[in-house]
Amino acid sequence: MEVKVVSNDKELNDAFWVRKEVFVKEQNVPEEEEIDQYEDSASHFVLYSNGEPAGAGRFRIVDGLGKVERICVLDSQRGTGAGKAIMEKIEQHAQTQGVSALKLNAQTHAIPFYSRLGYEVISEEFLDAGIPHKTMKKEIKGL
Template identity: 40%
Template sequence: MTVRVAAAADFETCLALRYTVFVDEQNVPIELERDEYDDTALHLLGEIKGAPMGTARIVFNDDYAKIGRVCVTKEARGTGLGKALMLEAIAQAKAKDGTRRMILQAQLPALGFYESLGFVAHGGIVMDAGIEHRDMELILP
């Protein structure tokens, strides 16, 4: 299993993974899945035995990094790839000068996963693409 910063040539692969998970599986409208941040975000690509199986993106702002579009294909769930993607995202954020915290919106069933990585939920439930989420934050050391 490997996780790496996606090269420009990997961008369409990342989008295809997101389409499979979010649009096909979770019925997120295609017009909501893609947004203006895709062109400037740092994209991560997770592979198992050379096959693309997961992705995530990081949007850097003033003093924080926003994690989003974290997904792993059905066949790769339970392998640790999601954790590997998140650990790489955290490492990338720590390496970026001035980044003091990370934020994300977690689907409710994934709260425990993100909490196991140190993220803390705050605020109430928010709807995004018809799916219940909670805001979460990780303060970087």
């Protein structure tokens, strides 16, 4: 298992492919909501398992905070540590960007996963693409 910071078109297309498999096909998020206006300004991440794309994520800086977005893992790779590997790579990248905290909007079923990684819920529940979410935050000073 290897997580890469996307550096070429093939890796970016692999990340988009995983996102479409998980969010569009599996969770029925409209494709026009999944691929948005922030793609060009974000840092993208893709996880490979046995050379095949299996996970993805995105990172942006918004209002001085690192914003973790679009974390997804193919169904066949869940429970293997893939999600944790993506998050660790994003957190390492965030430290190089000079941010002291990260936030993300977690689907409510994924809150226990993010909690185990040190994120805390900081909002009430809200809907995004028709899916219940809560905002979570983690301080990364001293990592």
